[in-house]
Amino acid sequence: MHEGCGGRHAPVTGLTMTPATTTPAMPATETPPGSAEVREPALGAPRADLATAPDTVGRRAFPRHGDDGYLVRHYHLRLDWKPATGRVLSRATLTVQPRRTLDTLSLDLSGLKVTRVALAGAPAGFRQRKRKLHITPQRPLHAGETVTLDIDYRGTPRPLGIPQLDDDAGWYPMRDGSRVMSEPLGAPSWFPCNNRPDDKGSYRFEITVPDGYQVCANGRLIQQRAVRKQRTEWVYEHREPMSPYLATVVIGRFVFDEQTGGPDGVLIRNAFPERLAERARYDFGRQPQMMRVLADHFGPFPFDVYGAVVVDEPVGDPLEAQTFSVFGSDRVDGERGYEDEVVHELAHQWFGNSVGITDWRHIWLKEGFATYAECLWAEASGGPGAHHMVHSHLADLHQADQDLILADPVADTMYDDRLYSRGAATLHALRLSVGDERFFAVVREWYARYRGASAGTEQFIALAEQVADTDLTGLFRDWLYRGPLPALPQGG
Numbered sequence: 001m002h003e004g005c006g007g008r009h010a011p012v013t014g015l016t017m018t019p020a021t022t023t024p025a026m027p028a029t030e031t032p033p034g035s036a037e038v039r040e041p042a043l044g045a046p047r048a049d050l051a052t053a054p055d056t057v058g059r060r061a062f063p064r065h066g067d068d069g070y071l072v073r074h075y076h077l078r079l080d081w082k083p084a085t086g087r088v089l090s091r092a093t094l095t096v097q098p099r100r101t102l103d104t105l106s107l108d109l110s111g112l113k114v115t116r117v118a119l120a121g122a123p124a125g126f127r128q129r130k131r132k133l134h135i136t137p138q139r140p141l142h143a144g145e146t147v148t149l150d151i152d153y154r155g156t157p158r159p160l161g162i163p164q165l166d167d168d169a170g171w172y173p174m175r176d177g178s179r180v181m182s183e184p185l186g187a188p189s190w191f192p193c194n195n196r197p198d199d200k201g202s203y204r205f206e207i208t209v210p211d212g213y214q215v216c217a218n219g220r221l222i223q224q225r226a227v228r229k230q231r232t233e234w235v236y237e238h239r240e241p242m243s244p245y246l247a248t249v250v251i252g253r254f255v256f257d258e259q260t261g262g263p264d265g266v267l268i269r270n271a272f273p274e275r276l277a278e279r280a281r282y283d284f285g286r287q288p289q290m291m292r293v294l295a296d297h298f299g300p301f302p303f304d305v306y307g308a309v310v311v312d313e314p315v316g317d318p319l320e321a322q323t324f325s326v327f328g329s330d331r332v333d334g335e336r337g338y339e340d341e342v343v344h345e346l347a348h349q350w351f352g353n354s355v356g357i358t359d360w361r362h363i364w365l366k367e368g369f370a371t372y373a374e375c376l377w378a379e380a381s382g383g384p385g386a387h388h389m390v391h392s393h394l395a396d397l398h399q400a401d402q403d404l405i406l407a408d409p410v411a412d413t414m415y416d417d418r419l420y421s422r423g424a425a426t427l428h429a430l431r432l433s434v435g436d437e438r439f440f441a442v443v444r445e446w447y448a449r450y451r452g453a454s455a456g457t458e459q460f461i462a463l464a465e466q467v468a469d470t471d472l473t474g475l476f477r478d479w480l481y482r483g484p485l486p487a488l489p490q491g492g
Contacts, residue, residue, distance in 0.1 A: 001415065061361045062164070075201055087155065098142060102137075105141065179250045182319075188244075196244075198357070201241065206233055219236045220304070240354070243322075254272060259307075267306075270284055282334055287306070294350065315330070322349070322353045325346070351365065352367075355446065356454035358455060362457050364409070365456070367420045372424040404419060439468075442468055
């Protein structure tokens with residue numbers, strides 16, 4: 001998510017825009033429908049040691065959300081959407097693996113009525129209370145076994161209020177469609193889930209809408225099919241591990257574009273309202289070049305597909321939904337005036353999405369990297385250098401309160417501009433301390449080791465010291481765990 005802390009910079013020159021090709025509907029791939037398997041994270045510790053071990057150390061930012069007693073390996077979500085009312089008739093099929101013996105399994109779900117629950121095909125008792133769905137199986141569920149849950153539910157999804165942030169997130173009805181922007185806690189507004197950032201599963205979406213509407217969701221579109229008179233089902237699959245808050249469905253009227261010139265094997269497709277399409281093609285036209293620049297710094301792009309969807313109403317800050325970032329019409333000006341946000345959400349695909357966080361206390365790890373990516377792109381594309389941009393961040397930080405603890409923010413500072421700026425400055429301080437070669441070796445190893453999994457601040461510190469072969473205790477203490485803003489290391 002972008003909070004506008006990257007600093008607006010003028011459109012930069014020096015790179016050639018990649019032309020887009022327009023198609024009336026997004027082509028489906030040849031991948032057959034069916035449940036997806038979760039790929040193990042590359043070049044690192046196995047998923048059993050990482051993503052299957054939710055963060056249980058210390059204070060959790062939102063302890064009432066999620067449950068560390070089980071993992072959801074796969075979500076199969078079927079939604080039938082009615083435009084006149086915004087109501088959905090839904091079935092969620094979850095593949096669940098307990099981590100300990102469970103007599104009751106509790107999922108997060110808010111504002112929607114459950115009508116039936118079955119576990120391994122057998123009816124299961126359930127009750128809904130305070131944004132939770134408590135399921136009572138006919139027998140205890142044992143650690144390590146794999147069970148399938150079918151949950152039928154219906155209602156009119158609405159965004160979920162988050163009092164700690166004085167905000168909301170989730171499923172938003174629109175004038176002619178709907179959008180999902182769930183960071184950090186909004187996923188239960190539209191499907192039952194284990195609402196933790198460190199519980200990742202694969203996804204399949206089957207979304208039925210009236211003819212004339214288009215659907216965007218995570219992963220690749222594998223099928224469009226007429227299901228009954230004047231209604232079409234759009235089927236997407238995303239096989240990579242994904243946190244619930246990154247799942248999205250956007251329903252509206254779009255034209256689909258594809259871009260060329262990105263990394264080999266990565267489909268780049270965008271969805272724009274027709275009235276904004278020409279300007280949007282220009283504003284998002286350098287995504288392929290951005291992907292190549294960031295891949296040079298971070299490592300290979302983590303997914304086989306990416307793009308941006310622009311909804312036909314203003315929404316403020318965009319969201320880095322996995323493989324399909326969501327922007328509002330207020331981010332389309334035909335002048336690339338929001339290109340820092342375009343690269344910010346793209347960078348999250350590496351850091352925040354593929355390399356997830358174990359708890360929201362570690363949000364600086366994803367927002368710091370995404371904000372620093374703005375600096376890297378500006379430098380690569382002929383704009384101000386990273387060093388110059390970090391000094392601009394520091395100038396703003398010096399004018400602000402010095403009470404932010406970056407590695408352990410309180411809820412109302414998690415989306416503070418200071419966290420974004422100080423996160424980027426912390427990474428630049430590390431770069432100045434160890435030099436470019438070792439710094440980017442740290443970044444690439446961080447991505448390689450935890451790709452498809454989740455990690456926190458302590459793991460990042462340990463990895464940085466190991467790869468850089470340097471004691472970084474003082475640097476991380478001052479930048480991460482103390483409020484006053486330290487000076488950049490010598491040479492900065």
